[in-house]
Amino acid sequence: MRHNQLPNCRSDSIGGEARMKYGRKFLVEPGSKVRLAGIDPGFKDKHESHEGAMPELNKNAARIANLQYLLYADGSRSLLIVLQALDAGGKDGVVRHVFSAMNPQGTSVFGFKQPNAQEAAHDFLWRAHLRAPARGQVVIFNRSHYEDVLVVRVHKLVPKDVWSGRYELINDFEKMLWDNGTAIVKFYLHISPEEQLERFRQRLEDPQRHWKISESDYSERELWPAYIEAFEEAIEKTSTKYAPWYVIPSDHKWFRNLAVSEIVADTMEGMRLRLPPAKVDIAEIRRKYHAAAEGKRQAGQPQSK
Ligand code: ATP
Ligand code: MG
Secondary structure (H helix, E strand, O other), X not given: OHHHOOOOOOHHHOOOOOOOHHHHHHEOOOOOOOOHHHOOOOOOOOOOOHHHHHHHHHHHHHHHHHHHHHHHHHOOOEEEXXXXXXXXXXXXXXXXXXXXXXXXXXXXXXXXOOOOHHHHOOOOOHHHHHHOOOOOOEEEEEOOHHHHHOHHHHOOOOOHHHHOOHHHHHHXXXXXXXXXXXXXXXXXXXXXXXXXXXXXXXXXXXXXXXXXXXXXXXXXXXXXXXXXXXXXXXXXXXXXXXXXXXXXXXXXXXXXXXXXHHHHHHXXXXXXXXXXXXXXXXXXXXXXHHHHHHHHHHHHOOOOO
């Protein structure tokens, strides 16, 4: 079946080494160990500044726009993008950046908050499944079912034997989505504690953003090491060939957007989407068009006396 092409495409499927640059660099190989302390959150590759990266950012945005049009037209596949990060990690910024290249008609975003009463009355994957993309659609999860092995673990909201059994359930769930035609790509936006504090400072100094500040930003920050441990284990246990994790250096917002947009575009290209054939006989429709145009031209001509 066509959709069984791996979503994390290889360079041979998209024609060239130039692409997949960040896909290869930031991919967490299935089965490999993850040590976030060894990954520089300030990495920005060869680029010196946002301006310098603009041509590549624009190119990726154009690729995403074309590919989303194809995904929508193709109608047999869907794409799920999962975003996870610590507070102020830049999830909202990525949503704005990636989606601004897409037609809102084929896209949606869902933010995972503390489960409401109805969600809490179901299994932890229920609300994720409910929001998973339909064929032809792109969905971004801003936070996700991974909260159930992150915040839930760090705050001991369920016993260890419950959260530790969830990695396997998540892998089975994502495999099921993939078997059903959904490509899945998961990003951990990796920021340093210093950059987080700097972003908190900026929020504090900008009255336009005071509404975004919460007490919990500061209490969660104290739990940084516990979150890192939880992220490392989650990423290690759930980076699979059908739903890979990418750890994105995110201290520079523009570099984060560059890497994410390239990986999203590459993933979509690897889906080998195609325009469906026309549902009508185009030659016949062309004749009708010319007849209609000819009729209009004659009707528009001045009456002879
Ligand atoms: P912002 O960037 O605007 O702060 P946010 O994603 O942090 O966005 P909030 O409303 O501040 O949104 O936070 C949502 C909270 O819900 C987070 O603290 C998150 O950990 C928590 N949450 C999400 N899923 C669960 C879950 N399954 N169990 C418990 N808490 C959860
Ligand atoms: Mg928050």
